[in-house]
Amino acid sequence: MYSLKIPDMVLIPEGFFLMGSETGMDNERPVHRIWLDAFMIGRFPLTNREFRGFVEENGKAEPPFWSEEMFCHPDKPVVGISWTNAMAYCDWLSRLAERRFRLPTEAEWERAARGQTEEKLYPWGNEHPSERPFPGYDLQTGGPERVGRYEPNGFGLYDMAEGVHEWCSDFYDPDYYLHSPERNPKGPSSGKRRASRGGSWRHRIKFSRCAARSSLNPFFKYADYGFRLAMSLQKRREDSSLKEVEQGQ
Numbered sequence: 001m002y003s004l005k006i007p008d009m010v011l012i013p014e015g016f017f018l019m020g021s022e023t024g025m026d027n028e029r030p031v032h033r034i035w036l037d038a039f040m041i042g043r044f045p046l047t048n049r050e051f052r053g054f055v056e057e058n059g060k061a062e063p064p065f066w067s068e069e070m071f072c073h074p075d076k077p078v079v080g081i082s083w084t085n086a087m088a089y090c091d092w093l094s095r096l097a098e099r100r101f102r103l104p105t106e107a108e109w110e111r112a113a114r115g116q117t118e119e120k121l122y123p124w125g126n127e128h129p130s131e132r133p134f135p136g137y138d139l140q141t142g143g144p145e146r147v148g149r150y151e152p153n154g155f156g157l158y159d160m161a162e163g164v165h166e167w168c169s170d171f172y173d174p175d176y177y178l179h180s181p182e183r184n185p186k187g188p189s190s191g192k193r194r195a196s197r198g199g200s201w202r203h204r205i206k207f208s209r210c211a212a213r214s215s216l217n218p219f220f221k222y223a224d225y226g227f228r229l230a231m232s233l234q235k236r237r238e239d240s241s242l243k244e245v246e247q248g249q
Contacts, residue, residue, distance in 0.1 A: 004096050007050055007229055008043040010112075010156055012036075017111050018119055020177055021211035027174035028211045031119075034107050035183045040231040041104055041112045044147040044158050045166060046089070049074035051081075054089050065223050070143030077144050077164045077226040083194045083218035086167045086227040093229075103169040104230035106213070107185045109197045113160040113210040115153030121209045123153035123160045129207035136162045136199065136206030144201040144224070161199050161207045164226040165214055168195040172215035193217060200224040 020031040048066070052074075055062055064080035065071040071079050081089075083103075090101045104112065115123050122129070129136070138145045144163045152158050170176075170187025172195040187195065193215040199208035202224050216225065 004053070005050075006093075006097055006099075007046065009040040009229065009231060010043050011233075012039055012041055012108070012112050012155060014038040017114065019107060019110055019180075019211070021119075021121075021209065024209060024211050025213070027213050028177070030177055032177055032180060033182065034111075034180070034185060036107060036111055037184055038233050039104075039108055040233065041108065041157065042229040043152075043156060045077035045163060045226050045228045047075055047147055048072065048078045051078040051089065054092050058092065064221050068143075070138070070141050071223065073141075073146055075146040075148075076138075077147055077159070079144065079164055079223050079226050080221045081167070081226055082221045083167045083216075085221070089227075090229065099231060101229050101231050103167055103227060105184075105186050106168045106170045106195045106197065107180075108230055109166065109168055109228075110210055112155060112157055113153065113197070115155045115157065115160075117154060121211075122207065123157075123210060124151075129161075129205065132207070134162070137201040142201075159198075161210070163201060164198065164224050165196040165200055165216075165222075166198045167225065167227040168197055169230075170195040172213075174213075196225065 014037050016033055016035050018031050019034045021028045022031055063078060086103060094101045113123050120126055134150045148158045153160055171191030172193040173188045173191060176188055196214045196216055199206055
């Protein structure tokens, strides 16, 4: 029987933030003010070690690239994951943990990536990635670096700008910001692609701005696509229960 260990989750407090960028791509405009209820999000992208339980318990096929040296370390982010794979993992973990895990919305992801800063380009501020001391990929094997090797942002989250693209729950619409609701936007009601966020080890520029948006067919499995868990909070929750989740017990 799989020994369940809930991935480390971080509380993101409720509040307003400015979403988007006037200096980025057209799909990042206009900058708009958003309110989000408090939520939890994974401190790290989901790793091979964490995904293995899902594979073994359910008799699922191993993800593509699973055994390749560039990707196989247990503490590297799992890659080759479609949006549908990520959703299946969330459903599986929710049943075992008796708590509802899901993918973050685009708004939640961007709020989390900004790390308590407003209108900064990156999770660390406005310093260009070329001036950072970190390469954004594994110098020994290639591929993504193991999670948590660089410093966290202001919320204590790791790898929000680099490593792998992370699936979000939303359908993707490049013009969604023109009519996005102010409170807890969840994306369009339909579409053909799903939104993703974050940088990629295989891009020429390996670090992504907080506001940068991307998308993909939800059935595709690429070597730079993974995911990070999120979880909604009950309006009334016992302090002991919240503490338990934060400690990953």
